[in-house]
Amino acid sequence: MTTIQPPRFAVLQLSGCAGCEVSLLNAGEWIDRFDLAFMPLVTSAYDVPEVDILLISGGVRSDEDLHNLRQAVKRAKKIVAVGTCAISGGVTNLGNRDEVRQLFLSQSERHNLPRMLPKSQPVDVFVDVDLYLPGCPPTPELFMAALLEPPDFKASANVCQECGRQKLMDVKPTHLVGMAGGQVAPDICLINQGYLCVGSSTRGGCRALCTRPGHPCVGCRGPSNALIEKDSSTWLESIQRVFKSMTNIPPEELREALLSPQMALFLFQFSDYAGGDRPARSKDKVL
Amino acid sequence: MTTLTFPLSRIEGHARVEIEVQDGRVISTRFQAMEKRGFNLMVTGVPADQMPVIVPRICGVCSTAHHVASVKALENAYGIQPPPLANQIRELLLLGQLIQNQATSLFIFTMPDRLGVESLFHVDAEEAKKETQFDIARRALMVRQLGTDLITLAGGQFIHPVKAVVGGVSSGIDPGRAAAFQQRLQAALPTACELVDYYWEISTRMKDRIGTWGDDQPAYYIASTERDDPRYNSSIIRVMTPAGECCREFTADTFREELIFEDTDYSYAGRTSYQGGVIRANSLARANMTRRMGIRRADAYMRRLRSEFGHPAHPILLFDLCRGIELVYAIELASQLLEEDFTKGEVDMPYNPRDGEGWGLVEAPRGPLIHHYVIEKGKIAMGEFIIPTVHNMLAIERALRVAAERYITTDSVNLELEKAVGRVVRAFDPCIACATH
Ligand code: SF4
Ligand code: SF4
Numbered sequence: 001m002t003t004i005q006p007p008r009f010a011v012l013q014l015s016g017c018a019g020c021e022v023s024l025l026n027a028g029e030w031i032d033r034f035d036l037a038f039m040p041l042v043t044s045a046y047d048v049p050e051v052d053i054l055l056i057s058g059g060v061r062s063d064e065d066l067h068n069l070r071q072a073v074k075r076a077k078k079i080v081a082v083g084t085c086a087i088s089g090g091v092t093n094l095g096n097r098d099e100v101r102q103l104f105l106s107q108s109e110r111h112n113l114p115r116m117l118p119k120s121q122p123v124d125v126f127v128d129v130d131l132y133l134p135g136c137p138p139t140p141e142l143f144m145a146a147l148l149e150p151p152d153f154k155a156s157a158n159v160c161q162e163c164g165r166q167k168l169m170d171v172k173p174t175h176l177v178g179m180a181g182g183q184v185a186p187d188i189c190l191i192n193q194g195y196l197c198v199g200s201s202t203r204g205g206c207r208a209l210c211t212r213p214g215h216p217c218v219g220c221r222g223p224s225n226a227l228i229e230k231d232s233s234t235w236l237e238s239i240q241r242v243f244k245s246m247t248n249i250p251p252e253e254l255r256e257a258l259l260s261p262q263m264a265l266f267l268f269q270f271s272d273y274a275g276g277d278r279p280a281r282s283k284d285k286v287l
Numbered sequence: 288m289t290t291l292t293f294p295l296s297r298i299e300g301h302a303r304v305e306i307e308v309q310d311g312r313v314i315s316t317r318f319q320a321m322e323k324r325g326f327n328l329m330v331t332g333v334p335a336d337q338m339p340v341i342v343p344r345i346c347g348v349c350s351t352a353h354h355v356a357s358v359k360a361l362e363n364a365y366g367i368q369p370p371p372l373a374n375q376i377r378e379l380l381l382l383g384q385l386i387q388n389q390a391t392s393l394f395i396f397t398m399p400d401r402l403g404v405e406s407l408f409h410v411d412a413e414e415a416k417k418e419t420q421f422d423i424a425r426r427a428l429m430v431r432q433l434g435t436d437l438i439t440l441a442g443g444q445f446i447h448p449v450k451a452v453v454g455g456v457s458s459g460i461d462p463g464r465a466a467a468f469q470q471r472l473q474a475a476l477p478t479a480c481e482l483v484d485y486y487w488e489i490s491t492r493m494k495d496r497i498g499t500w501g502d503d504q505p506a507y508y509i510a511s512t513e514r515d516d517p518r519y520n521s522s523i524i525r526v527m528t529p530a531g532e533c534c535r536e537f538t539a540d541t542f543r544e545e546l547i548f549e550d551t552d553y554s555y556a557g558r559t560s561y562q563g564g565v566i567r568a569n570s571l572a573r574a575n576m577t578r579r580m581g582i583r584r585a586d587a588y589m590r591r592l593r594s595e596f597g598h599p600a601h602p603i604l605l606f607d608l609c610r611g612i613e614l615v616y617a618i619e620l621a622s623q624l625l626e627e628d629f630t631k632g633e634v635d636m637p638y639n640p641r642d643g644e645g646w647g648l649v650e651a652p653r654g655p656l657i658h659h660y661v662i663e664k665g666k667i668a669m670g671e672f673i674i675p676t677v678h679n680m681l682a683i684e685r686a687l688r689v690a691a692e693r694y695i696t697t698d699s700v701n702l703e704l705e706k707a708v709g710r711v712v713r714a715f716d717p718c719i720a721c722a723t724h
Contacts, residue, residue, distance in 0.1 A: 015322050017720050018299055019347020019446040022387075025395070026435055026445070028428040031421065036408045040296040042395050043406035044709070061324060064301075091344040094329035104325040111552055114301075114321050137347065137446050178336050183634050184457050209439075214457040215449035218340060262337035 009053040009147065010038035012072045014065040015092065015120065016058025020083040020137040024055070027140030030147060048072040053147060055133075059085040059092050060121045064114035073127045080146050081122070081129045084136040084220060091136075092120040094261055124281075132286045136220035139206055146287055153287075158224045159199030159217050163208035165189045167246065174248045176257055184214035191246050196257050200242045201227055201235060205287070218262055222286070229280040288314065291700070293708045297396040297406075299348050300719025304687060304708050305553075311697030316687035318680060318712070320556035326724040330670040335361055335640065335662045336453060338670075342658070343447040345672065346720040348391070350447050351384035351438055352651035353658070353672075353721075355520065358451045360658040364645025365453065365638050372632040373455035374520055379441040379624055380448060381519035381649060385617040387434025388652035389570075389610040390479075392716045393486055394427030397607055400710055401489040423482070430479045430614070433472060437621055440468055455635025465625045472622040479618055480584060483611035490608060497703070499693075500602030501714065502686035505529030507561045508572035508599070509678055511648055511655040516581035517573060517616075519650040526561055527576050531599040539646035539657045542673060556722035558680030565685055568654025568678040569715060570609035575599040582623065585616035603686050603714040610716070613652075640665060651675055653718055676722040679715045686711045 009030075013021060021041045030036070038045050048054065054076030060066050073079055084090035095104055096119050108116040123129060133146045145153035156162045165188055173194035184190070190197040190211060197216035199208065203224045211217050222228065227235045236258060243254050257263070293304040301321040307314040326345050333341060339357045343350035355377050362369065369377075399406055404416070407424045435445045440460060442448025450456050494500050506529055511521035514533075524542070526535040537545050546559045546566075560566060575598065580586050589612055596605060642665070647658040654675030661669040690711050694704035 013301075015324055017344050017347040017350070019344070019350060022347045022391075022435070023446055025391070025428065026432055028425070028432070031408060031424060031428070036406070041299065042297060042408060044296040044399070045405065046294050046296070062322065064321065091341060092324050092329070094333070094341075095325050097332075100325070100328045100331065104328050107328075108323055108325070108555070110555065113319065113553070113555065116323065120324070136344070139445070186458070209444050210449050213443040213450060215443050260337065261333045262340050 006033060006035045007052040008035045008037045008050075009055065010036075010048045010051045010072070010076065011041075011055045011057065012038075012048060012068060013040060014056065014058030014069060014086065014123070015061035016083065016085040016090070020057035020085075023137040023140055024143050027143045029144060034147060048075050050075045051077070053078045053080060055080050055082050055146070056086050056123050057083045059089045060117065060123060060126060061092060062114035062116050066117065066126060069123065069126060078130050079127065080131045080133055081124060082133040082138055082143070082146070084134060084222075086123045087132050087134055087222070088122050089120045096120055130285065132281060134203070134220070134222040134286065135206060139209065141207070142205055142287065151287070156204035157226070158204050159202045159206065159208050159211060159221070162204050162206070163199055163211045165211065168192045169246075172246065172248045176249055176253060186214075189246075190214070190216050191243065194247075196254075196263070198239055198263070201238045203228070203286070225283045225286075228283045228286060231280075293705060295709065295712055297399065297709070298713060298717060298719070299346070300723075302712075302717065302719045304712065306687070306691050306695075308691075308695055308700075311695060313688055313691040313695055316684050316691050317553050318683045318687065318717075319554045320719045320723045322719060323555040323723040327670055327672060330667050333667045335364075335660065335665055335667055338660070338667065339451060339453070340447070340449060342672075345724045346718055347446050348388060349384065349651050349653070349656075349718055349721055351380050351442060352649050352656050354442070354448050355380060355451050356647040356649045356656050356658040358453055358647065359649065360645040360647030360660050361453045362645070363647060364643045364660060364662055365641055367454060367636060367638045369455040370633040370636055372459065372629065372634055373451075375624060375627065376441050376456045376460065376629060377451055378518060378520045379621060380438060380451065382617045382621045382624075383434050383437030383441060385434070385519065385613055385652055386437060386621070387431055389614040389617070390427060390431030390434060392713070393607065393610050393614065394423070394431070394482065396716065397710075397713045398423070398427070398486065398489075400706065400713065401486070401493050426478055426482060430475055430482060433475055433618065436471075437468065440464060452635065454638045455633070457634070459634055460629035462628060462630060465629055469622050469625040472618050472625070476584070476615070476618050476622070479615055483588070483615055486611055487608060490604060494604065497707075500604045501711065502689040503602040504685065504689070505599075505601050506682055507564050507566040508575050509561065509566050509568045509654060510573045510576045511650045512573050512577060514576065514578050516579070517577050517650070521648055521650045521655070524648065524655050525576060526566070527572075527599065529564075529599075531575065533576070539648040539659070542657055546678075556680065556719070557677055559678050560681055565681045566678050567682045568675045569606055569652070570613055571600070571603075571606040572654060573650070574605075574609040574612065580612070580616050582616060582619045584619055585612055588612040588615060603711060606714045606716070653716060653721070654678055672724050674718075674721045674724065676715075676717045676719070679717065683712060683715050683717065686714070
């Protein structure tokens with residue numbers, strides 16, 4: 001009798017928060033179906049061996065990140081960029097603002113330690129990626145879907161369809177409430193309650209994790225397929241249209257809020273991501 | 288002079304240890320944090336009310352502690368107090384974090400050292416060992432998932448929670464879901480205890496093999512949990528002398544007067560001392576500074592710790608055993624708290640944001656965590672994160688020196704040194720993403 005070898009996978013962690021890894025650990029089912037060959041958080045191996053699948057989390061922040069990335073991809077058949085950091089730089093993009101960048105670099109000179117690169121960069125600036133798995137972090141269910149081929153997984157087009165809150169056409173807030181809105185009413189759309197929720201244009205798959213308990217979606221999964229290959233202004237307009245039809249919030253107020261850091265972290269992660277001029281990623285490569 | 292370099296794994300983040308040796312004498316032992324993202328700079332200009340969503344991304348392992356500390360710093364700046372119900376929900380959140388973290392450290396990071404394997408998940412193990420190992424792995428993952436599921440229940444999102452908001456929390460907890468989760472906790476408690484018992488047993492066996500519980504030089508201890516019935520949604524920081532006297536109590540806003548901070552040129556993380564003395568934070572600090580856990584099973588383990596090791600206890604491998612006590616404590620207490628009705632009472636209170644300065648404190652799994660913000664025109668003008676791992680830096684390096692001196696002689700370096708380095712560092716469960724942020 002021949003035993004079939006389970007697929008081998010490795011997890012390369014660049015500069016990130018390890019939240020992606022913690023989420024993967026929650027998807028415990030892989031224990032029985034995959035062979036985890038490398039993941040420094042849980043194994044003591046120091047080099048990525050030959051693997052079928054390489055998951056990469058975190059952005060490229062230092063020369064060591066870059067070196068490790070280049071070495072690791074050579075040994076993998078399939079490369080998956082997981083999490084916002086690997087895909088767009090994520091939260092670390094806040095550090096790419098010029099005034100912050102200069103200060104950061106001047107404070108980051110150390111003897112004998114990895115040198116910081118001028119900017120934090122997404123993984124595919126340096127290597128080809130076969131599959132993008134957005135989310136901050138992606139849920140365990142999404143991790144399993146990325147590992148399994150073919151994935152036995154169905155996502156809705158956007159977060160609204162997974163959220164289940166009802167959109168009311170006759171309740172129109174006149175201002176955004178920020179986070180000082182008081183108790184959130186159950187079952188009613190957060191936009192009706194004056195929250196800046198961008199679930200309508202954010203890709204589904206997270207099962208509306210934040211909006212169901214009452215927090216507006218900040219778009220960590222990135223744009224839905226309808227928007228993913230377009231530039232960020234198209235996305236911005238699509239959100240603005242939703243708010244125009246559902247609220248009486250002044251357009252300037254909405255625009256300012258949409259461009260604030262918390263939103264910018266996630267919202268613009270695909271189209272002209274990282275402020276660069278790179279081509280859009282194909283929607284066929286995004287889970 | 289020779290420099291021995293040890294890369295580290297099974298800890299959170301990128302770090303290594305360097306030991307300088309000359310003629311068999313240990314010259315220095317250095318713990319180097321090797322990554323940095325610059326959160327203190329990145330948050331400048333961020334609208335203050337967005338901090339609770341942004342700062343959990345400092346670390347996916349301790350995200351909940353950052354989330355709650357951030358909300359508390361803003362509340363402190365605005366001069367408001369959340370209602371009791373909100374505080375209870377935040378306590379639950381922090382207990383979820385404790386379960387998740389202590390289970391990860393115990394079973395995923397340090398259990399392999401006791402079992403003599405590379406990883407709990409490696410299939411390289413011999414067939415016979417493999418089944419026991421995978422059986423442990425499955426149960427360990429089940430227990431640790433209770434933590435993330437509790438964070439989801441109390442905090443909305445499972446890694447970067449969202450439900451703590453300035454003034455309170457955004458919603459209560461549905462009684463049906465609370466009851467169902469409580470049953471899960473109850474059902475898992477015996478499994479958690481079995482795993483902790485087993486862990487205690489194999490730790491003792493490891494101690495017999497290596498002949499020590501590790502560096503047991505006395506140190507100062509720092510924690511913000513209470514003396515009786517420790518709570519993690521804390522408000523006062525306490526310091527204990529090496530002899531076990533409680534010598535100082537202070538609030539987060541005066542931390543600079545109490546602790547000395549310095550940067551080093553060989554690490555991206557800084558380090559602190561208490562009046563020049565080595566301090567230790569994390570589980571052993573809390574155990575030394577807590578009279579009783581106030582809940583049945585955890586107190587039984589606490590009595591066992593006291594009778595086997597006395598008080599205050601200093602050997603570093605006890606940090607690991609104390610994590611086990613806290614794992615049991617968190618499961619038991621969360622289950623007890625969930626008997627309350629989390630829909631009765633106000634979930635939050637109204638407030639007016641204002642400019643100013645605020646400090647937020649919680650007891651994170653690794654010790655007291657402080658967020659300090661200065662707010663101008665509604666935006667963060669200065670953000671500062673006082674990370675518990677940083678309090679342990681001197682203690683880690685001192686314990687590494689003890690280990691190095693044990694295994695390095697004029698003629699040779701004992702191969703056990705590499706393992707010892709791993710054991711020492713993991714006992715402190717440092718978090719590098721946090722320490723460097
Ligand atoms: S994508 Fe989010 S969860 Fe993943 S490493 Fe980055 S900050 Fe952490
Ligand atoms: S609801 Fe939005 S922010 Fe929350 S996990 Fe889903 S996509 Fe991300």
